[in-house]
Amino acid sequence: MTESCLVTRLENFVSLTEGEKRFVAYLEREERQVSRGDTIMAIGSAQENLYVLKYGWAIVRSREERGRRAILRIYLPGEVIGLAELGLGTAIHTLEMRTDGAICPFPREAISEMYEAAPRLAALMTAISSLDQQELRERLFAFGRLRAEERLIQFFVALRDRLAITRIGANNRFHLPLTQSEIADYLGLTPVYVNKLLQKFAREGVIQTCDRHIRLLQREMLEERVGHQSLYASIDTSWFPRAHS
Amino acid sequence: MTESCLVTRLENFVSLTEGEKRFVAYLEREERQVSRGDTIMAIGSAQENLYVLKYGWAIVRSREERGRRAILRIYLPGEVIGLAELGLGTAIHTLEMRTDGAICPFPREAISEMYEAAPRLAALMTAISSLDQQELRERLFAFGRLRAEERLIQFFVALRDRLAITRIGANNRFHLPLTQSEIADYLGLTPVYVNKLLQKFAREGVIQTCDRHIRLLQREMLEERVGHQSLYASIDTSWFPRAHS
DNA sequence: CGTAGTGTTGAGATCGATCAAGCGCTGTGG
DNA sequence: CCACAGCGCTTGATCGATCTCAACACTACG
Numbered sequence: 001m002t003e004s005c006l007v008t009r010l011e012n013f014v015s016l017t018e019g020e021k022r023f024v025a026y027l028e029r030e031e032r033q034v035s036r037g038d039t040i041m042a043i044g045s046a047q048e049n050l051y052v053l054k055y056g057w058a059i060v061r062s063r064e065e066r067g068r069r070a071i072l073r074i075y076l077p078g079e080v081i082g083l084a085e086l087g088l089g090t091a092i093h094t095l096e097m098r099t100d101g102a103i104c105p106f107p108r109e110a111i112s113e114m115y116e117a118a119p120r121l122a123a124l125m126t127a128i129s130s131l132d133q134q135e136l137r138e139r140l141f142a143f144g145r146l147r148a149e150e151r152l153i154q155f156f157v158a159l160r161d162r163l164a165i166t167r168i169g170a171n172n173r174f175h176l177p178l179t180q181s182e183i184a185d186y187l188g189l190t191p192v193y194v195n196k197l198l199q200k201f202a203r204e205g206v207i208q209t210c211d212r213h214i215r216l217l218q219r220e221m222l223e224e225r226v227g228h229q230s231l232y233a234s235i236d237t238s239w240f241p242r243a244h245s
Numbered sequence: 246m247t248e249s250c251l252v253t254r255l256e257n258f259v260s261l262t263e264g265e266k267r268f269v270a271y272l273e274r275e276e277r278q279v280s281r282g283d284t285i286m287a288i289g290s291a292q293e294n295l296y297v298l299k300y301g302w303a304i305v306r307s308r309e310e311r312g313r314r315a316i317l318r319i320y321l322p323g324e325v326i327g328l329a330e331l332g333l334g335t336a337i338h339t340l341e342m343r344t345d346g347a348i349c350p351f352p353r354e355a356i357s358e359m360y361e362a363a364p365r366l367a368a369l370m371t372a373i374s375s376l377d378q379q380e381l382r383e384r385l386f387a388f389g390r391l392r393a394e395e396r397l398i399q400f401f402v403a404l405r406d407r408l409a410i411t412r413i414g415a416n417n418r419f420h421l422p423l424t425q426s427e428i429a430d431y432l433g434l435t436p437v438y439v440n441k442l443l444q445k446f447a448r449e450g451v452i453q454t455c456d457r458h459i460r461l462l463q464r465e466m467l468e469e470r471v472g473h474q475s476l477y478a479s480i481d482t483s484w485f486p487r488a489h490s
Numbered sequence: 491c492g493t494a495g496t497g498t499t500g501a502g503a504t505c506g507a508t509c510a511a512g513c514g515c516t517g518t519g520g
Numbered sequence: 521c522c523a524c525a526g527c528g529c530t531t532g533a534t535c536g537a538t539c540t541c542a543a544c545a546c547t548a549c550g
Contacts, residue, residue, distance in 0.1 A: 047481070060382070062382075062386045062390075063472070065390075065472055068390040068391070069390070070385065070386045070389050070390050072382040072385055072386065073382070083375065084375050084378040084379065084382075085375060085379070086371055086372050086375040086481070086484075087371075087372035087373060087374075087375040087376040087379070087476075087480050087481060088375070088376070088379065088476070088479065088480070088481055089479045089480070089481035089483075090479065092379065092474065093382070107484070108481075108483070108484030109484045111368070111371070111484065112364065112368060112484060112485060112486035113486075115360045115364045115367060115368070115486065116364070116486070119357065119360045119361070122360060123356070123357060123360070126331055126332075126356070126371065126374075127331050127332035128332060129332075129371075129374065129375070129378075130328065130329050130330060130331040130332040130333070130374070131332040131333070132378065133329040133374075133377065133378055133381065134329065134330070134332070134333065134337065136378065136381040136382065136385065137305070137307075137317040137318070137329075137338070137381065139385060140315070140317055140381065140384060140385055140388060140433075141307045141315045141317065143385060143388035143389055143433060144315050144388055144432070144433020144434075145307075145310075145313040145314070145315050145433060146313070147537075147538095148537075148538070179495085179496065179497085180496075180497065181495095181496080181497095185389075187389070188385075188388060188389020188390060189389075189538080189539090190538075190539060190540080191496090191497085192497095192498085192499090192538090192539075192540085192541095193537090193538060193539075195497065195498065195499090196498090196499090196538095199498085227308070227310055229337065231332075231333070234333065234334050234335065235332050235333070235334070236292070236331070236332060236333055236334035236353075238334075238353070239331075239352070239353030239354045239356065239357060240357060241357035241358075241360065241361070392505075392506090393505075393506065424527090424528065424529090425528075425529070426528080426529095434506075434507090435506075435507060435508080436528090436529085437506090437507080437508085437509095437529095437530085437531090438505090438506055438507075440528095440529065440530065440531090441506095441530090441531090444530085
């Protein structure tokens, strides 16, 4: 039996006990198939669920204001959607599938149950959620202080780093199911300029793009250039409570 | 006896039981005076503590890279510092006092204890931490898609909103202990341009600045203009576990 | 075979940066 | 009491990275 990709992800950080795995399975007990373009949460709707994203990519879109739109977060397989929204009663952003996929909805109350039944798992999710915040801070720095070129590079290396956690993206090559417009929305640029930069990079031989795939030809150099450091490499588990069995 | 400003803040969302207040007091048992300019956490140092910020303002600064610097977060009295860093073993940003103040350090393990001893408090902090993420997402939208003018306005209205939680900023007037350079670092602009915008606003009569204080003369209009909605107004507590006494 | 979405290209416009200089405090030391 | 340094703020001139606009090519699909 192949393991849940959430378990794979979590076991990067601590190896889970049987009880913890059971709790993850409990979160994943209901699975729903979803299609590219489906809206999972709409702005203004009541939020009662979180989701484990089992397959596919999902994105968080901002409201659209005078034609200005943004993509605020990309969710990859094995990530938990909704931790960042726990405090909100109604959604202020849209969650949309970018590819076909599958999600496992579970109610917010399960988070409370987790404190009790699997406290170490709760701590781990808290820690991961804090890394999400760190990633947002890094993006904020990039938006405010880096040129478009460097922002695009940061996007690629950070994405590869996150994909690597669930063992995707060997050879520095990975699937990128986003249009250039979407990349622009994620980076605060225009589609036209993203296009020009991608061509420039291809010309310079730092990346290859073909058929919705990206290959980073000089990854080390690129990571160096934007001062990338893997957030997930150094997670601190020292303060976690002991796992119940 | 005047209450802890953390308690004041938290009681905006749920009224705390005696046990919960005791737990907060336990977090705040050790108080340290700090001065303007003090570095609380330095890049690369091991992180073992969180802090309740009792008095004063603190800021998170990014690393400086080729003269580019940014302020990633402003902490106000009554906020808990370090929730966003829980997953990191070593600091990747600097935490610095912007005014004199007082902080209450407590170890990360207390978060684990909190799951057990005061689970509803843990849920509340999780919820608040998620609102921090939402605020970061809104800032990201602003950085990517709003003009400098609107970013500055968003800064003012969001700040006022947060100050109001602990009853500061009556009359739409509040203390802003930041230089124009620091505001620029917070907004991804240059000091020169911040200066020009502030003068423009003053000329247009939308704000008044004097003596490190800001008054928003047309707050409703400003909030309207950037589509501001208070994150804290609508916190969802429905999924919280029951409080132990 | 028309339509819609995506990617490409070039010309021109602009917001905000950069550069440079000067002003007015405040604190310090002689 | 003065000289001076440093910092924060102000102002104007100029520059350039990125946007805007507009047109076209390609593919997929009903």
